Amino acid sequence: MPEFSRELYSFVEIARERSIRKAADKLNIASSALSRQMQLLESDLGVRLFSRRTKGVELTDKGRIFLKQAEAWLEQGNRLRANLSRNASEGEKIFRVGAMECFAGALVPELAQRAREECRYDRTEVKIGGTSALTDALREGDLDLIVAFNVLHSQEVRVVSETPCRVGMVYSPALCEIREPEVRVSDCLDWPICLFDESFSLHTRLQAEILKQRKSAQILASSNSVGVIREMVARGDCVSFLSWFDVRDDVLAGRVRFVPLLDKRLVERICICVSGTRPFDRDLAFAARQARQIVDELAVME
Numbered sequence: 001m002p003e004f005s006r007e008l009y010s011f012v013e014i015a016r017e018r019s020i021r022k023a024a025d026k027l028n029i030a031s032s033a034l035s036r037q038m039q040l041l042e043s044d045l046g047v048r049l050f051s052r053r054t055k056g057v058e059l060t061d062k063g064r065i066f067l068k069q070a071e072a073w074l075e076q077g078n079r080l081r082a083n084l085s086r087n088a089s090e091g092e093k094i095f096r097v098g099a100m101e102c103f104a105g106a107l108v109p110e111l112a113q114r115a116r117e118e119c120r121y122d123r124t125e126v127k128i129g130g131t132s133a134l135t136d137a138l139r140e141g142d143l144d145l146i147v148a149f150n151v152l153h154s155q156e157v158r159v160v161s162e163t164p165c166r167v168g169m170v171y172s173p174a175l176c177e178i179r180e181p182e183v184r185v186s187d188c189l190d191w192p193i194c195l196f197d198e199s200f201s202l203h204t205r206l207q208a209e210i211l212k213q214r215k216s217a218q219i220l221a222s223s224n225s226v227g228v229i230r231e232m233v234a235r236g237d238c239v240s241f242l243s244w245f246d247v248r249d250d251v252l253a254g255r256v257r258f259v260p261l262l263d264k265r266l267v268e269r270i271c272i273c274v275s276g277t278r279p280f281d282r283d284l285a286f287a288a289r290q291a292r293q294i295v296d297e298l299a300v301m302e
Helices: 006-017 020-027 031-045 061-088 107-119 131-139 203-212 226-234 244-252 282-298
Strands: 050-053 056-059 094-099 123-128 145-149 157-171 193-196 219-223 240-243 257-260 267-275
Touching (some): 006 020, 006 031, 020 031, 020 056, 094 107, 094 131, 094 282, 107 282, 131 145, 131 267, 145 282, 157 226, 157 282, 193 203, 193 226, 193 240, 219 226, 226 240, 226 244, 267 282
Parallel strands (some): 094 145, 193 219
Antiparallel strands (some): 050 056, 145 267, 157 240, 157 257
């Protein structure tokens, strides 16, 4: 089975989604075309891979065996492409930086420019993701430096610097007006709230703080997307709790307002990290210092 087979990718996607329709949506092709691909694949292999159900599909015993092998082929293909890419770029000096979405707009481009000018990098590769994905990429040697919230110290991940970051109530002036310079969580429960979900590191602490209050909270929505939460707040549908870096651009543009929380347990840590198992050379030390300087500059609540 060729590693780059279209049917192979389609089969794995259907197996993961347990639905031809959902897999077709993700692959951006018609369900009928995807069904035809699977019919051809089953015919070629001479076995049934799926049992069709009213609410989706289920792998047969042969299908489960084939899925294990298909995933192994795809993983081998990913490694092959990575190796080919590394060989193609041999001799290039590449700065590979990872950051969370809220740092993508201002911090990463400025850091890339400073590192390029001082360290003579040929180009910069940027990966945007959550803390877990970024630290995994750092451990695996796919990134040189990351900027993320609440990274845990370990032998494999070296936290070069930490900067506290205030979490605050975010709101639209169309919904309410807060005149105090700081507020408590309890002060924010008079309005509908949109919360981030458990994929955020602050989720558990914030939920515990809300449950401690004597007021009941009206949770209007929850999301794993800061962009969705910001938009709902800007529309005046609700208030939310986000870090200054999550909403800095919207606050400066006048779309929303930010009031820091008094609750000390709800402070985030912005961590600048490098690999704990690779040399911390001059160029990487310079990039880490510049990242900290840019964080400090952006942290000023104008």
